[in-house]
Amino acid sequence: MMLQSAPSVSSEALLDVDNLVVEYPVGAKIVHAVSGVSLQIARGETLGLVGESGCGKSTLGRAVLQLRRPTAGRVLFDGQDLTAMQGDALRLMRRRVQLIFQDPIASLNPRRKIGDIVAEPLVIAGVKDPEKRKQLVHEVLTAVGLDPTLVVGRLPHEFSGGQCQRICIARALILNPEFIVCDEPVSALDVSIRAQILNLLEEMKGRFGLTLLFIAHDLAVVKAVSDRVAVMYLGRLCEVGPSEQLFARPAHPYTALLIEAIPVPDPDVRPTETVPVGEPPSPIAPPSGCRFRTRCPRADQRCSDEMPELRAVAPGQFVACHHPLI
Amino acid sequence: MTGNTLLSVEDVIVDLPTPRGNLRAVDRVDLTVGTGRTLGIVGESGCGKTMLSRAVLQLLPKKAKLSGRVMFDGQDLLQLPPEKLRKLRGRSLAVVFQDPMTSLNPVLTIGTQLIETLQEHLELDDATAKKRSVELLAAVGIPAPEQRLAQYPHQLSGGMRQRVAIAIALSCEPKLLIADEPTTALDVTIQAQILDLLAREQRRRHMAMIIITHDLGVVAGRTDEVAVMYAGRVVERAPTPALFKRMRMPYTEALLAALPKLDAAPHTPLPAISGRPPDPTRPLQGCSFSPRCRYAVARCQSEKPPLEAAETSAHQFACFHPIETHADANA
Ligand SMILES: Nc1ncnc2c1ncn2[C@@H]1O[C@H](COP(=O)(O)OP(=O)(O)OP(=O)(O)O)[C@@H](O)[C@H]1O
Numbered sequence: 001m002m003l004q005s006a007p008s009v010s011s012e013a014l015l016d017v018d019n020l021v022v023e024y025p026v027g028a029k030i031v032h033a034v035s036g037v038s039l040q041i042a043r044g045e046t047l048g049l050v051g052e053s054g055c056g057k058s059t060l061g062r063a064v065l066q067l068r069r070p071t072a073g074r075v076l077f078d079g080q081d082l083t084a085m086q087g088d089a090l091r092l093m094r095r096r097v098q099l100i101f102q103d104p105i106a107s108l109n110p111r112r113k114i115g116d117i118v119a120e121p122l123v124i125a126g127v128k129d130p131e132k133r134k135q136l137v138h139e140v141l142t143a144v145g146l147d148p149t150l151v152v153g154r155l156p157h158e159f160s161g162g163q164c165q166r167i168c169i170a171r172a173l174i175l176n177p178e179f180i181v182c183d184e185p186v187s188a189l190d191v192s193i194r195a196q197i198l199n200l201l202e203e204m205k206g207r208f209g210l211t212l213l214f215i216a217h218d219l220a221v222v223k224a225v226s227d228r229v230a231v232m233y234l235g236r237l238c239e240v241g242p243s244e245q246l247f248a249r250p251a252h253p254y255t256a257l258l259i260e261a262i263p264v265p266d267p268d269v270r271p272t273e274t275v276p277v278g279e280p281p282s283p284i285a286p287p288s289g290c291r292f293r294t295r296c297p298r299a300d301q302r303c304s305d306e307m308p309e310l311r312a313v314a315p316g317q318f319v320a321c322h323h324p325l326i
Numbered sequence: 327m328t329g330n331t332l333l334s335v336e337d338v339i340v341d342l343p344t345p346r347g348n349l350r351a352v353d354r355v356d357l358t359v360g361t362g363r364t365l366g367i368v369g370e371s372g373c374g375k376t377m378l379s380r381a382v383l384q385l386l387p388k389k390a391k392l393s394g395r396v397m398f399d400g401q402d403l404l405q406l407p408p409e410k411l412r413k414l415r416g417r418s419l420a421v422v423f424q425d426p427m428t429s430l431n432p433v434l435t436i437g438t439q440l441i442e443t444l445q446e447h448l449e450l451d452d453a454t455a456k457k458r459s460v461e462l463l464a465a466v467g468i469p470a471p472e473q474r475l476a477q478y479p480h481q482l483s484g485g486m487r488q489r490v491a492i493a494i495a496l497s498c499e500p501k502l503l504i505a506d507e508p509t510t511a512l513d514v515t516i517q518a519q520i521l522d523l524l525a526r527e528q529r530r531r532h533m534a535m536i537i538i539t540h541d542l543g544v545v546a547g548r549t550d551e552v553a554v555m556y557a558g559r560v561v562e563r564a565p566t567p568a569l570f571k572r573m574r575m576p577y578t579e580a581l582l583a584a585l586p587k588l589d590a591a592p593h594t595p596l597p598a599i600s601g602r603p604p605d606p607t608r609p610l611q612g613c614s615f616s617p618r619c620r621y622a623v624a625r626c627q628s629e630k631p632p633l634e635a636a637e638t639s640a641h642q643f644a645c646f647h648p649i650e651t652h653a654d655a656n657a
C-alpha cells in the first residue's frame with residue numbers, strides 16, 4: 001500500500017505498520033485479534049481507526065506501542081523498528097509515544113492525587129527535581145483547561161468523566177510525545193463533554209505538533225478529527241481513505257453499513273432498517289476468504305474462497321473487497 | 327395529547343439526602359405518555375433522567391423522598407401496595423437499563439430467567455413457557471435461540487445481552503416499556519439494530535415506550551414527542567417534528583450543535599457547551615442553564631423561567647429568551 005496523506009500534512013511517515021499480526025492464546029485455541037494489518041501515518045496526521053467492538057482496534061493500538069508484543073510484523077516509528085527493541089532503547093522510545101484510554105476514570109489510580117498521577121511519567125523518565133516536575137504539571141494541567149491549584153491535591157473520584165479524560169490527556173502530554181494512540185477517548189462521554197474533549201485533542205495536536213491514531217466505533221466522531229480513516233473488521237482492514245472521500249463514496253459494504261448506522265438528528269430522515277442482524281463471528285474461527293462475508297449482502301462464492309487484498313479504487317482510497325461499491 | 331393517556335407524571339420531585347446536603351434529582355416534572363406512543367427524554371449525564379424513570383417504576387434508592395403523583399393505566403402508583411407494584415413491574419410496566427447486567431442474573435441461564443418471568447406473571451406450563459422463550463429470543467434477533475437458553479449472560483456479547491434483556495422486558499406484553507439509555511454502552515451498528523428492534527416490537531405490540539438518551543440523534547426519527555431535561559427539570563417539550571423544526575430552548579440547540587456533523591469537513595471545531603451542569607446540591611436561583619447560556623441576560627440569573635408554551639401549541643419551553651427562528655440559531 002502506498003502512503004497517502006491529506007495535502008496539508010507532510011508525507012513523511014512517522015509510523016509505518018507492516019503486516020502486523022497479534023494473536024492471543026486462550027486455552028488450546030487462538031484468538032486472531034489482528035491478522036496482517038499494514039498502515040502508515042504521516043507526521044502531523046490523524047488517522048482514524050473505526051470498527052465494531054472486538055474487531056481488534058485496541059489490540060492494534062497496544063501492539064503498535066509494544067504494550068503487547070505482536071506475533072508477527074514490523075512497526076517502524078521514525079524509521080526504527082519497535083518490535084526489535086528491548087530494555088533501555090524501548091524505554092527511551094516510549095517517551096515519544098503515549099496512550100489515552102477509553103475509560104478515563106478506570107485508568108486513573110483511585111488512591112493517588114491528581115498532581116502525582118500527572119507527574120508519574122516524569123518520575124519514570126528520571127526527572128528528579130520536584131520543583132521542575134511541579135512546574136511541568138502546572139503547565140500541562142493549564143493547557144488541558146484545568147485549574148492546577150484546584151486540581152493537584154484531589155483524588156480521581158472527585159472528578160467527572162470529562163474532567164478525568166482531561167487529566168489523562170495531561171498525563172499523556174507531559175513528556176511532550178510525538179505520537180499518541182487515543183483509544184476511544186470519548187466513547188464513555190456525553191454528547192456535550194465529548195465535543196469539549198474532541199476540541200481539546202485538536203487544540204493539543206496543533207500546539208504540541210502531535211501525530212494521532214484515533215480509535216472509535218462511531219464514524220461521525222472519527223470523521224470530525226481525522227485526515228484519513230481506516231475501517232477495521234474482525235482483525236483486518238476493509239478500507240482506508242481520506243475522511244471526506246470515504247464518507248461521500250464508501251467502497252466497502254461494511255463502511256457503507258457503518259455510515260448508515262449513524263443516528264441522524266433529523267426526524268425527516270427515517271432510520272433505515274437495512275443493517276444486517278447479527279454480530280461479527282468469533283475471532284477464534286474467523287470465516288474463510290473475506291471475513292465480512294457472513295453479514296455482507298454482496299457476498300458470493302469467490303468471497304468465501306479468496307481473501308480480498310487492499311487495492312486502490314480512487315486516489316488515496318484503498319479497499320479490500322471483490323465487489324466494491326465503487 | 328391524542329389518544330388515551332397511559333402514564334401521567336404530575337409534579338414529581340425526587341430528593342436525595344447526601345453528605346453535601348439535599349440533592350434534588352428531579353424537580354417538579356410533568357409528563358404524559360399516550361397508549362402506544364413514544365416519548366424521548368434527552369439530557370446530559372446527571373440531569374435526572376434515570377431518577378425520573380426510577381420514580382415512575384417506584385425503584386428509587388431507599389433514602390430517596392418522592393412527591394407528586396404517578397398515574398399509570400388508571401392506578402396511582404404511589405398508593406399501590408408493594409405486592410401489587412411488583413406484579414405490575416415486569417407485567418404491564420417493563421424496563422431495559424443501560425447495563426443489561428442490571429436486569430440479568432449472572433448465575434442463572436437465560437432460559438431460566440425468561441421462563442421464570444413468564445411463569446411468574448402469566449401462569450404458563452413449562453412446555454409453553456419454553457416455547458414462548460424461544461420465540462422471544464428469535465424475535466429479538468438472537469440466532470440459534472434454542473441453544474442460547476442454556477447459556478449464561480457472561481457467555482454473550484454486550485449487544486446480545488441487551489437483546490436478552492429486551493426479550494425479558496417484552497415477555498409479558500407490557501403496556502409501557504422504559505428504555506434507559508439502552509444503547510449507550512453499545513457500538514453504533516448494534517445501537518441501530520437494537521433501536522430498530524425496539525421500534526418494530528413496539529409497533530407490533532402497540533406498546534408505549536419511553537426512550538432515554540443523551541443523543542438527540544437517537545430520538546429524532548424514533549419518537550412522537552421529546553422532553554429535554556436539564557438539572558432535574560424538563561426545559562423543553564414538544565412533538566418531535568416541531569422540536570427539530572424549531573428549537574426554542576438554548577440548551578436543546580446547544581445539545582444538537584455539539585453532535586459531530588456528517589457534512590462538516592474534518593477538523594471543524596465543534597460548538598461544545600462550555601462548563602458543566604450546576605452542582606445539584608447547590609441549585610441556582612435563576613435559570614439552571616444561565617452559566618453556560620450564550621443568550622443569558624441579568625433576569626436569567628435571578629428568576630427561574632417557567633415551562634410554558636408561547637402560543638396555543640403543544641411546544642413548551644422554560645426560557646426568557648427563546649430562540650426565535652431556526653435561521654437565528656444558525657447565525
Ligand atoms: N488478553 C486477551 N486475551 C484473549 N483475547 C483477547 C485479549 N484481549 C483482547 N482479546 C480478544 O481479541 C479481540 C480484539 O479485542 P480488542 O480489545 O482489540 O477489540 P476492540 O476493537 O478494541 O474492541 P472494543 O471496541 O470493544 O474496545 C476480541 O475478540 C477480544 O475478545
Ligand SMILES: Nc1ncnc2c1ncn2[C@@H]1O[C@H](COP(=O)(O)OP(=O)(O)O)[C@@H](O)[C@H]1O
Binds near residue numbers: 342344371372373
Ligand atoms: N443513589 C443515589 N444517591 C444519591 N444521589 C444520586 C443517586 N443516584 C443518582 N444521584 C444523583 O441524582 C442526580 C440525577 O442522576 P440520574 O437520574 O442518574 O441522572 P441521568 O440518568 O440523567 O444521568 C445526579 O446528580 C446524581 O449524581
Ligand code: SF4
Binds near residue numbers: 254290298320321322
Ligand atoms: S469481498 Fe465479498 S463478502 Fe467481502 S465485502 Fe466484498 S462483496 Fe462482501
Ligand code: SF4
Binds near residue numbers: 619620622646
Ligand atoms: S432563561 Fe436565559 S439563561 Fe436560561 S436558557 Fe433562556 S436565555 Fe439562556
Ligand SMILES: [Mg+2]
Binds near residue numbers: 057058059183184
Ligand atoms: Mg477497545
Ligand SMILES: [Mg+2]
Binds near residue numbers: 375376506507
Ligand atoms: Mg442515567
